[in-house]
Amino acid sequence: xxxxxxxxxxxxxxxxxxxxxxxxxxxxxxxxxxxxxxxxxxxxxxxxxxxxxxxxxxxxxxxxxxxxxxxxxxxxxxxxxxxxxxxxxxxxxxxxxxxxxxxxxxxxxxxxxxxxxxxxxx
Amino acid sequence: xxxxxxxxxxxxxxxxxxxxxxxxxxxxxxxxxxxxxxxxxxxxxxxxxxxxxxxxxxxxxxxxxxxxxxxxxxxxxxxxxxxxxxxxxxxxxxxxxxxxxxxxxxxxxxxxxxxxxxxxxxxxxxxxxxxxxxxxxxxxxxxxxxxxxxxxxxxxxxxxxxxxxxxxxxxxxxxxxxxxxxxxxxxxxxxxxxxxxxxxxxxxxxxxxxxxxxxxxxxxxxxxxxxxxxxxxxxxxxxxxxxxxxxxxxxxxxxxxxxxxxxxxxxxxxxxxxxxxxxxxxxxxxxxxxxxxxxxxxxxxxxxxxxxxxxxxxxxxxxxxxxx
Numbered sequence: 001x002x003x004x005x006x007x008x009x010x011x012x013x014x015x016x017x018x019x020x021x022x023x024x025x026x027x028x029x030x031x032x033x034x035x036x037x038x039x040x041x042x043x044x045x046x047x048x049x050x051x052x053x054x055x056x057x058x059x060x061x062x063x064x065x066x067x068x069x070x071x072x073x074x075x076x077x078x079x080x081x082x083x084x085x086x087x088x089x090x091x092x093x094x095x096x097x098x099x100x101x102x103x104x105x106x107x108x109x110x111x112x113x114x115x116x117x118x119x120x121x122x
Numbered sequence: 123x124x125x126x127x128x129x130x131x132x133x134x135x136x137x138x139x140x141x142x143x144x145x146x147x148x149x150x151x152x153x154x155x156x157x158x159x160x161x162x163x164x165x166x167x168x169x170x171x172x173x174x175x176x177x178x179x180x181x182x183x184x185x186x187x188x189x190x191x192x193x194x195x196x197x198x199x200x201x202x203x204x205x206x207x208x209x210x211x212x213x214x215x216x217x218x219x220x221x222x223x224x225x226x227x228x229x230x231x232x233x234x235x236x237x238x239x240x241x242x243x244x245x246x247x248x249x250x251x252x253x254x255x256x257x258x259x260x261x262x263x264x265x266x267x268x269x270x271x272x273x274x275x276x277x278x279x280x281x282x283x284x285x286x287x288x289x290x291x292x293x294x295x296x297x298x299x300x301x302x303x304x305x306x307x308x309x310x311x312x313x314x315x316x317x318x319x320x321x322x323x324x325x326x327x328x329x330x331x332x333x334x335x336x337x338x339x340x341x342x343x344x345x346x347x348x349x350x351x352x353x354x355x356x357x358x359x360x361x362x363x364x365x366x367x368x369x370x371x372x373x374x375x376x377x378x379x380x381x382x383x384x385x386x387x388x389x390x391x392x393x394x395x396x397x398x399x400x401x402x403x404x405x406x407x408x409x410x411x412x413x414x415x416x417x418x419x420x421x422x423x424x425x426x427x428x429x430x431x432x433x434x435x436x437x438x439x440x441x442x443x444x445x446x
Contacts, residue, residue, distance in 0.1 A: 031218075031420075031421075031424070032216065032217065032218055033420065033423065033424065035208075035211070052205060052208055052273075052274070052277075053208040053211070054204060054208060055217060057420075057423035057424050057426065057427040058423075058426070058427035058430065058431075061423065061427075068197075068201070069201050069204050069205070072194075072197065072198065072201060072281075073281070089147070091147075092145065092147045092148050093147075093149075
C-alpha cells in the first residue's frame with residue numbers, strides 16, 4: 001500500500017506558503033505573516049468545518065482575526081486555527097487510485113440488500 | 123506532449139460542462155488560472171478600495187444608528203476583501219504580490235469607487251444602486267466553476283443583502299423628509315445611476331474576455347444581460363421613493379418586457395478606468411499610505427511572535443532539563 005500523503009500539499013495552498021515562523025531560517029527577515037486555515041463550529045453539537053483562511057503573525061492573532069472575518073454575525077461558537085503548512089492533503093491527481101478501494105463494495109450500502117416489502121422497521 | 127495537453131484541456135471542459143467544481147490543486151488551463159487571478163484579485167481590491175468612499179461619512183453620519191450601520195457595512199467590505207484575497211491565493215499568487223499589483227496600478231478595481239461621496243444621501247445611493255449592481259453580478263458567481271471563489275461569494279452574498287436594504291431604507295427616509303432632503307436624495311441618485319450601469323462592464327460585443335469566461339462558467343450571464351436585469355429592478359423600485367432616474371429615454375417596452383434605457387457614456391467609463399476619474403489618484407494614495415503606515419505594525423507583530431516562539435522553546439528546553 002502506497003502512502004499518498006504528500007508533504008508538498010498544504011491544503012488548497014502551494015509550496016509558496018510553506019514558510020512559517022519557526023521554519024524560516026532567517027527568522028528576523030520574515031516579512032509576510034503566515035497563512036492560517038480557519039475551522040468553525042457553527043453551533044454546539046456540530047463539527048468544526050473549514051471556513052477559509054487568513055494571515056496572522058501568531059495563533060492569538062489568527063483567532064482574533066478569524067473571529068472578526070468569519071463570525072461577524074454569530075456564525076460560530078468555537079474556532080480552530082492551524083497554520084496552513086501543517087495541513088497534509090491527499091493528492092488530487094492520485095484521487096482515482098486513492099479512493100478506488102471503496103468503489104466495488106456496494107454491499108456496504110443498505111440498498112444492496114433486496115428485502116420483502118412486508119418487512120417493517122428496517 | 124501536445125496531445126496530453128489537449129486531452130487535459132478536453133477533460134477540463136468536460137468537468138465544467140458537467141457542473142463539477144474545479145478545486146485549487148486540480149489541473150486547469152493556464153489561461154483559466156490567470157483569468158481567475160485577475161478577476162478575483164480585482165474583485166478583492168474593489169472591496170478594499172470600496173471602503174474609502176463610505177469611510178468618508180463615518181464621522182459625519184447623521185445619527186448614532188446610521189453611524190453604527192455604516193461602520194458595520196465598511197467592516198463587511200473589509201471582510202469581503204479578505205475572503206476574496208484568500209480565494210485568489212489558492213491559485214498561487216501571494217497576498218503581497220496582489221497588494222503590489224494594486225499599489226503599482228497594474229491591477230484594476232471597480233471604476234465606481236473613483237467617484238466622490240458628496241452628501242450623506244450618497245451612502246444610501248451606494249447601498250441601493252452600487253451594492254444592488256454588485257449583487258446582480260455576485261449572485262451568479264456563487265455558482266462559478268472555481269470552488270474557492272464560489273464559496274467566498276456565498277459568504278459575500280449573504281452579507282450584501284443587508285447593504286442594499288440599509289441603503290434603500292436610508293433613501294426612503296430622506297425621500298419622506300424635507301424639501302432639502304428630497305433634493306439631496308434625487309441628486310445622489312442622479313450622480314450614481316450612470317456609473318452603476320457601467321459597473322457591469324463593456325457591452326457584450328466589446329468585452330473580449332467574456333466568451334471564454336462563459337465557456338469556463340466563470341461567468342454565467344453576459345454583461346448586458348445583467349445590466350438589463352438591474353435596470354428592470356431599479357426602474358420599479360424607484361417608484362417607492364417617488365424619485366426619478368436621470369434618463370429621459372427610460373421606458374417600458376411592451377414587446378421585450380424590459381425597460382429600454384439611454385446610451386451609456388462609454389468614453390467616461392474608459393477615462394475612469396484609465397485613471398482619469400475624479401478620485402483615482404486620491405483612492406490609490408490613501409491605500410498606499412495605509413499600507414506604508416501599517417508597515418511598522420506588521421513588523422512589530424512578526425517580531426513579537428518570533429520572540430514569543432523563542433521564549434516558549436527555551437522554556438520547554440529548560441523544563442525538559444529540570445525533569446531529567
